[in-house]
Amino acid sequence: SHLADLAVRYLPASDHAEIGGDFYEALPTRGGLLLxxxxxxxxSLDAAMLMGQMRHALRAYAIEGHPPxxxxxxxxxxxxxxxxxxxLTxxxxxxxxxxxxLHIANAGHLPPLLRAPDGSVRSVEEHGPLLGIGLPHPVSTEVAAPPGSIxxxxxxxxxxxxxxNLGLSLERLESVLGDLPAEVERICDGLLEAFPPNGEDDIALMAVRLTGGGRSHTL
Incomplete structure:
Protein backbone atom coordinates (compact mmCIF):
# COMPACT_ATOMS: atom_id res chain seq x y z
CA SER A 1 0.00 0.00 0.00
CA HIS A 2 1.14 3.50 -0.72
CA LEU A 3 1.60 5.24 2.62
CA ALA A 4 3.83 8.14 1.68
CA ASP A 5 5.50 10.19 -1.05
CA LEU A 6 9.22 10.31 -0.49
CA ALA A 7 12.10 12.48 -1.73
CA VAL A 8 15.71 12.19 -0.64
CA ARG A 9 18.95 14.05 -1.23
CA TYR A 10 22.45 12.89 -0.37
CA LEU A 11 25.32 15.33 -0.79
CA PRO A 12 28.78 14.10 0.19
CA ALA A 13 31.24 16.66 1.51
CA SER A 14 33.48 17.89 -1.28
CA ASP A 15 36.83 16.84 0.16
CA HIS A 16 36.07 13.16 0.90
CA ALA A 17 33.54 12.26 -1.75
CA GLU A 18 33.99 8.52 -1.25
CA ILE A 19 33.95 8.36 2.53
CA GLY A 20 30.94 9.63 4.42
CA GLY A 21 29.24 8.58 7.59
CA ASP A 22 25.72 9.87 6.81
CA PHE A 23 23.01 7.54 5.56
CA TYR A 24 19.27 7.18 5.12
CA GLU A 25 16.90 4.26 4.70
CA ALA A 26 13.26 3.87 3.66
CA LEU A 27 12.05 0.30 4.13
CA PRO A 28 8.57 -1.10 3.63
CA THR A 29 8.12 -3.57 6.51
CA ARG A 30 5.29 -5.58 8.03
CA GLY A 31 2.53 -3.16 8.85
CA GLY A 32 4.09 0.03 7.58
CA LEU A 33 7.10 1.98 6.43
CA LEU A 34 10.34 2.45 8.37
CA LEU A 35 12.41 5.59 7.77
CA SER A 44 37.38 7.93 8.20
CA LEU A 45 37.42 4.60 6.45
CA ASP A 46 36.41 3.13 9.81
CA ALA A 47 33.36 5.40 9.94
CA ALA A 48 32.36 4.42 6.40
CA MET A 49 32.74 0.70 7.14
CA LEU A 50 30.80 1.00 10.38
CA MET A 51 28.07 2.92 8.57
CA GLY A 52 27.77 0.02 6.11
CA GLN A 53 27.49 -2.51 8.94
CA MET A 54 24.88 -0.41 10.75
CA ARG A 55 22.76 -0.03 7.60
CA HIS A 56 22.71 -3.78 6.99
CA ALA A 57 21.85 -4.49 10.61
CA LEU A 58 19.16 -1.78 10.64
CA ARG A 59 17.53 -3.36 7.58
CA ALA A 60 17.64 -6.82 9.11
CA TYR A 61 16.12 -5.69 12.42
CA ALA A 62 13.47 -3.66 10.58
CA ILE A 63 12.46 -6.60 8.38
CA GLU A 64 12.17 -8.74 11.53
CA GLY A 65 9.53 -6.25 12.65
CA HIS A 66 11.16 -4.75 15.75
CA PRO A 67 9.84 -1.36 16.92
CA PRO A 68 12.16 1.66 16.49
CA LEU A 88 26.38 7.07 15.85
CA THR A 89 23.35 9.32 15.96
CA LEU A 102 4.32 7.79 13.71
CA HIS A 103 6.52 5.86 16.14
CA ILE A 104 9.67 7.94 16.61
CA ALA A 105 12.87 6.83 18.34
CA ASN A 106 15.81 9.21 18.25
CA ALA A 107 19.33 8.37 19.43
CA GLY A 108 20.96 11.79 19.83
CA HIS A 109 20.14 12.89 16.28
CA LEU A 110 18.62 16.18 15.08
CA PRO A 111 14.89 16.20 15.87
CA PRO A 112 12.60 15.30 12.98
CA LEU A 113 10.29 18.10 11.84
CA LEU A 114 6.58 17.56 11.34
CA ARG A 115 4.46 19.96 9.32
CA ALA A 116 0.73 19.61 9.84
CA PRO A 117 -1.69 19.97 6.90
CA ASP A 118 -2.41 23.55 8.08
CA GLY A 119 1.27 24.44 7.58
CA SER A 120 2.26 24.66 11.25
CA VAL A 121 5.64 23.07 11.96
CA ARG A 122 6.97 21.49 15.12
CA SER A 123 10.07 19.50 15.92
CA VAL A 124 9.68 16.26 17.83
CA GLU A 125 12.24 16.83 20.57
CA GLU A 126 11.97 13.58 22.54
CA HIS A 127 15.19 11.59 22.24
CA GLY A 128 17.56 9.21 23.96
CA PRO A 129 21.35 8.95 24.01
CA LEU A 130 23.48 8.43 20.92
CA LEU A 131 24.52 4.89 20.03
CA GLY A 132 27.85 3.43 21.06
CA ILE A 133 27.91 4.46 24.70
CA GLY A 134 25.80 1.61 26.06
CA LEU A 135 22.95 3.61 27.60
CA PRO A 136 19.32 2.40 27.49
CA HIS A 137 16.82 3.89 25.04
CA PRO A 138 13.40 5.24 25.94
CA VAL A 139 10.30 3.76 24.32
CA SER A 140 9.30 5.28 20.96
CA THR A 141 7.24 8.46 21.02
CA GLU A 142 3.88 8.13 19.27
CA VAL A 143 2.79 11.10 17.20
CA ALA A 144 -0.45 11.51 15.25
CA ALA A 145 0.12 12.70 11.68
CA PRO A 146 -2.99 13.13 9.54
CA PRO A 147 -2.80 12.64 5.75
CA GLY A 148 -1.10 15.64 4.16
CA SER A 149 1.40 15.94 7.02
CA ILE A 150 5.03 16.31 6.00
CA ASN A 165 24.13 29.03 16.62
CA LEU A 166 22.61 25.60 15.94
CA GLY A 167 19.43 26.44 17.85
CA LEU A 168 18.82 29.49 15.65
CA SER A 169 19.53 27.46 12.50
CA LEU A 170 16.97 24.86 13.58
CA GLU A 171 14.39 27.59 14.19
CA ARG A 172 15.05 28.94 10.72
CA LEU A 173 14.69 25.42 9.31
CA GLU A 174 11.23 25.19 10.88
CA SER A 175 10.16 28.54 9.49
CA VAL A 176 11.48 27.76 5.97
CA LEU A 177 9.67 24.41 5.99
CA GLY A 178 6.42 26.14 6.94
CA ASP A 179 6.51 28.26 3.78
CA LEU A 180 7.42 25.61 1.19
CA PRO A 181 4.94 23.92 -1.19
CA ALA A 182 3.50 20.57 -0.05
CA GLU A 183 5.47 18.62 -2.63
CA VAL A 184 8.39 16.54 -1.38
CA GLU A 185 10.85 17.16 -4.24
CA ARG A 186 10.28 20.91 -3.93
CA ILE A 187 10.70 20.73 -0.15
CA CYS A 188 14.13 19.10 -0.53
CA ASP A 189 15.14 21.69 -3.14
CA GLY A 190 13.77 24.56 -1.05
CA LEU A 191 15.61 23.48 2.09
CA LEU A 192 18.91 23.10 0.21
CA GLU A 193 18.36 26.56 -1.32
CA ALA A 194 17.76 28.08 2.12
CA PHE A 195 20.75 26.21 3.60
CA PRO A 196 23.31 26.03 0.77
CA PRO A 197 25.79 23.18 1.35
CA ASN A 198 29.25 24.48 2.21
CA GLY A 199 30.98 21.21 1.30
CA GLU A 200 32.40 20.66 4.78
CA ASP A 201 30.04 17.90 5.87
CA ASP A 202 27.82 15.29 4.26
CA ILE A 203 24.12 16.03 4.08
CA ALA A 204 21.39 13.42 4.07
CA LEU A 205 17.89 14.85 3.75
CA MET A 206 14.53 13.10 3.52
CA ALA A 207 11.10 14.65 3.00
CA VAL A 208 8.02 12.46 3.37
CA ARG A 209 4.38 13.35 2.68
CA LEU A 210 1.91 11.09 4.40
CA THR A 211 -0.86 10.13 2.02
CA GLY A 212 -2.95 8.04 4.40
CA GLY A 213 -3.05 5.28 1.77
CA GLY A 214 -3.46 1.74 3.02
CA ARG A 215 -5.13 2.87 6.21
CA SER A 216 -8.51 1.52 7.21
CA HIS A 217 -10.96 4.41 7.04
CA THR A 218 -13.62 2.65 9.07
CA LEU A 219 -14.07 4.03 12.56
Whole structure:
Protein backbone atom coordinates (compact mmCIF):
# COMPACT_ATOMS: atom_id res chain seq x y z
CA SER A 1 0.00 0.00 0.00
CA HIS A 2 1.14 3.50 -0.72
CA LEU A 3 1.60 5.24 2.62
CA ALA A 4 3.83 8.14 1.68
CA ASP A 5 5.50 10.19 -1.05
CA LEU A 6 9.22 10.31 -0.49
CA ALA A 7 12.10 12.48 -1.73
CA VAL A 8 15.71 12.19 -0.64
CA ARG A 9 18.95 14.05 -1.23
CA TYR A 10 22.45 12.89 -0.37
CA LEU A 11 25.32 15.33 -0.79
CA PRO A 12 28.78 14.10 0.19
CA ALA A 13 31.24 16.66 1.51
CA SER A 14 33.48 17.89 -1.28
CA ASP A 15 36.83 16.84 0.16
CA HIS A 16 36.07 13.16 0.90
CA ALA A 17 33.54 12.26 -1.75
CA GLU A 18 33.99 8.52 -1.25
CA ILE A 19 33.95 8.36 2.53
CA GLY A 20 30.94 9.63 4.42
CA GLY A 21 29.24 8.58 7.59
CA ASP A 22 25.72 9.87 6.81
CA PHE A 23 23.01 7.54 5.56
CA TYR A 24 19.27 7.18 5.12
CA GLU A 25 16.90 4.26 4.70
CA ALA A 26 13.26 3.87 3.66
CA LEU A 27 12.05 0.30 4.13
CA PRO A 28 8.57 -1.10 3.63
CA THR A 29 8.12 -3.57 6.51
CA ARG A 30 5.29 -5.58 8.03
CA GLY A 31 2.53 -3.16 8.85
CA GLY A 32 4.09 0.03 7.58
CA LEU A 33 7.10 1.98 6.43
CA LEU A 34 10.34 2.45 8.37
CA LEU A 35 12.41 5.59 7.77
CA UNK A 36 15.83 6.29 9.22
CA UNK A 37 18.53 8.94 8.99
CA UNK A 38 21.86 8.43 10.72
CA UNK A 39 25.33 9.88 11.08
CA UNK A 40 28.46 8.02 12.20
CA UNK A 41 30.95 10.35 13.91
CA UNK A 42 34.03 11.13 11.86
CA UNK A 43 35.05 10.88 8.22
CA SER A 44 37.38 7.93 8.20
CA LEU A 45 37.42 4.60 6.45
CA ASP A 46 36.41 3.13 9.81
CA ALA A 47 33.36 5.40 9.94
CA ALA A 48 32.36 4.42 6.40
CA MET A 49 32.74 0.70 7.14
CA LEU A 50 30.80 1.00 10.38
CA MET A 51 28.07 2.92 8.57
CA GLY A 52 27.77 0.02 6.11
CA GLN A 53 27.49 -2.51 8.94
CA MET A 54 24.88 -0.41 10.75
CA ARG A 55 22.76 -0.03 7.60
CA HIS A 56 22.71 -3.78 6.99
CA ALA A 57 21.85 -4.49 10.61
CA LEU A 58 19.16 -1.78 10.64
CA ARG A 59 17.53 -3.36 7.58
CA ALA A 60 17.64 -6.82 9.11
CA TYR A 61 16.12 -5.69 12.42
CA ALA A 62 13.47 -3.66 10.58
CA ILE A 63 12.46 -6.60 8.38
CA GLU A 64 12.17 -8.74 11.53
CA GLY A 65 9.53 -6.25 12.65
CA HIS A 66 11.16 -4.75 15.75
CA PRO A 67 9.84 -1.36 16.92
CA PRO A 68 12.16 1.66 16.49
CA UNK A 69 13.46 1.88 20.08
CA UNK A 70 14.17 -1.84 20.04
CA UNK A 71 16.17 -1.46 16.81
CA UNK A 72 18.22 1.28 18.52
CA UNK A 73 18.91 -1.01 21.48
CA UNK A 74 20.00 -3.86 19.20
CA UNK A 75 22.28 -1.58 17.18
CA UNK A 76 23.82 -0.31 20.41
CA UNK A 77 24.55 -3.89 21.50
CA UNK A 78 26.01 -4.60 18.07
CA UNK A 79 28.34 -1.57 18.29
CA UNK A 80 29.64 -2.90 21.59
CA UNK A 81 29.96 -6.44 20.24
CA UNK A 82 32.04 -5.41 17.22
CA UNK A 83 34.26 -3.28 19.45
CA UNK A 84 33.48 -0.09 17.56
CA UNK A 85 35.08 2.94 19.12
CA UNK A 86 32.84 5.28 17.21
CA UNK A 87 29.45 6.75 18.03
CA LEU A 88 26.38 7.07 15.85
CA THR A 89 23.35 9.32 15.96
CA UNK A 90 20.24 7.81 14.41
CA UNK A 91 16.60 8.78 14.15
CA UNK A 92 14.05 6.10 13.21
CA UNK A 93 10.42 6.78 12.32
CA UNK A 94 7.93 3.98 11.72
CA UNK A 95 4.70 4.90 9.94
CA UNK A 96 2.05 2.47 11.17
CA UNK A 97 -0.31 1.79 8.32
CA UNK A 98 -3.12 0.52 10.56
CA UNK A 99 -3.29 3.61 12.79
CA UNK A 100 -1.47 6.31 10.81
CA UNK A 101 0.63 7.01 13.92
CA LEU A 102 4.32 7.79 13.71
CA HIS A 103 6.52 5.86 16.14
CA ILE A 104 9.67 7.94 16.61
CA ALA A 105 12.87 6.83 18.34
CA ASN A 106 15.81 9.21 18.25
CA ALA A 107 19.33 8.37 19.43
CA GLY A 108 20.96 11.79 19.83
CA HIS A 109 20.14 12.89 16.28
CA LEU A 110 18.62 16.18 15.08
CA PRO A 111 14.89 16.20 15.87
CA PRO A 112 12.60 15.30 12.98
CA LEU A 113 10.29 18.10 11.84
CA LEU A 114 6.58 17.56 11.34
CA ARG A 115 4.46 19.96 9.32
CA ALA A 116 0.73 19.61 9.84
CA PRO A 117 -1.69 19.97 6.90
CA ASP A 118 -2.41 23.55 8.08
CA GLY A 119 1.27 24.44 7.58
CA SER A 120 2.26 24.66 11.25
CA VAL A 121 5.64 23.07 11.96
CA ARG A 122 6.97 21.49 15.12
CA SER A 123 10.07 19.50 15.92
CA VAL A 124 9.68 16.26 17.83
CA GLU A 125 12.24 16.83 20.57
CA GLU A 126 11.97 13.58 22.54
CA HIS A 127 15.19 11.59 22.24
CA GLY A 128 17.56 9.21 23.96
CA PRO A 129 21.35 8.95 24.01
CA LEU A 130 23.48 8.43 20.92
CA LEU A 131 24.52 4.89 20.03
CA GLY A 132 27.85 3.43 21.06
CA ILE A 133 27.91 4.46 24.70
CA GLY A 134 25.80 1.61 26.06
CA LEU A 135 22.95 3.61 27.60
CA PRO A 136 19.32 2.40 27.49
CA HIS A 137 16.82 3.89 25.04
CA PRO A 138 13.40 5.24 25.94
CA VAL A 139 10.30 3.76 24.32
CA SER A 140 9.30 5.28 20.96
CA THR A 141 7.24 8.46 21.02
CA GLU A 142 3.88 8.13 19.27
CA VAL A 143 2.79 11.10 17.20
CA ALA A 144 -0.45 11.51 15.25
CA ALA A 145 0.12 12.70 11.68
CA PRO A 146 -2.99 13.13 9.54
CA PRO A 147 -2.80 12.64 5.75
CA GLY A 148 -1.10 15.64 4.16
CA SER A 149 1.40 15.94 7.02
CA ILE A 150 5.03 16.31 6.00
CA UNK A 151 7.94 14.77 7.86
CA UNK A 152 11.50 16.05 7.36
CA UNK A 153 14.57 14.20 8.64
CA UNK A 154 18.10 15.40 8.05
CA UNK A 155 21.68 15.23 9.29
CA UNK A 156 23.44 18.17 10.92
CA UNK A 157 25.43 18.91 7.76
CA UNK A 158 22.35 20.77 6.50
CA UNK A 159 22.17 23.28 9.35
CA UNK A 160 25.46 23.22 11.25
CA UNK A 161 27.86 26.01 10.30
CA UNK A 162 30.90 27.35 12.09
CA UNK A 163 30.16 30.48 14.11
CA UNK A 164 26.40 29.98 13.76
CA ASN A 165 24.13 29.03 16.62
CA LEU A 166 22.61 25.60 15.94
CA GLY A 167 19.43 26.44 17.85
CA LEU A 168 18.82 29.49 15.65
CA SER A 169 19.53 27.46 12.50
CA LEU A 170 16.97 24.86 13.58
CA GLU A 171 14.39 27.59 14.19
CA ARG A 172 15.05 28.94 10.72
CA LEU A 173 14.69 25.42 9.31
CA GLU A 174 11.23 25.19 10.88
CA SER A 175 10.16 28.54 9.49
CA VAL A 176 11.48 27.76 5.97
CA LEU A 177 9.67 24.41 5.99
CA GLY A 178 6.42 26.14 6.94
CA ASP A 179 6.51 28.26 3.78
CA LEU A 180 7.42 25.61 1.19
CA PRO A 181 4.94 23.92 -1.19
CA ALA A 182 3.50 20.57 -0.05
CA GLU A 183 5.47 18.62 -2.63
CA VAL A 184 8.39 16.54 -1.38
CA GLU A 185 10.85 17.16 -4.24
CA ARG A 186 10.28 20.91 -3.93
CA ILE A 187 10.70 20.73 -0.15
CA CYS A 188 14.13 19.10 -0.53
CA ASP A 189 15.14 21.69 -3.14
CA GLY A 190 13.77 24.56 -1.05
CA LEU A 191 15.61 23.48 2.09
CA LEU A 192 18.91 23.10 0.21
CA GLU A 193 18.36 26.56 -1.32
CA ALA A 194 17.76 28.08 2.12
CA PHE A 195 20.75 26.21 3.60
CA PRO A 196 23.31 26.03 0.77
CA PRO A 197 25.79 23.18 1.35
CA ASN A 198 29.25 24.48 2.21
CA GLY A 199 30.98 21.21 1.30
CA GLU A 200 32.40 20.66 4.78
CA ASP A 201 30.04 17.90 5.87
CA ASP A 202 27.82 15.29 4.26
CA ILE A 203 24.12 16.03 4.08
CA ALA A 204 21.39 13.42 4.07
CA LEU A 205 17.89 14.85 3.75
CA MET A 206 14.53 13.10 3.52
CA ALA A 207 11.10 14.65 3.00
CA VAL A 208 8.02 12.46 3.37
CA ARG A 209 4.38 13.35 2.68
CA LEU A 210 1.91 11.09 4.40
CA THR A 211 -0.86 10.13 2.02
CA GLY A 212 -2.95 8.04 4.40
CA GLY A 213 -3.05 5.28 1.77
CA GLY A 214 -3.46 1.74 3.02
CA ARG A 215 -5.13 2.87 6.21
CA SER A 216 -8.51 1.52 7.21
CA HIS A 217 -10.96 4.41 7.04
CA THR A 218 -13.62 2.65 9.07
CA LEU A 219 -14.07 4.03 12.56
Missing amino acids: AVGDVAGH HDILGRLDHLLTAVGARLT LCIVFIDEATGL LVMTTDGLVERRNE
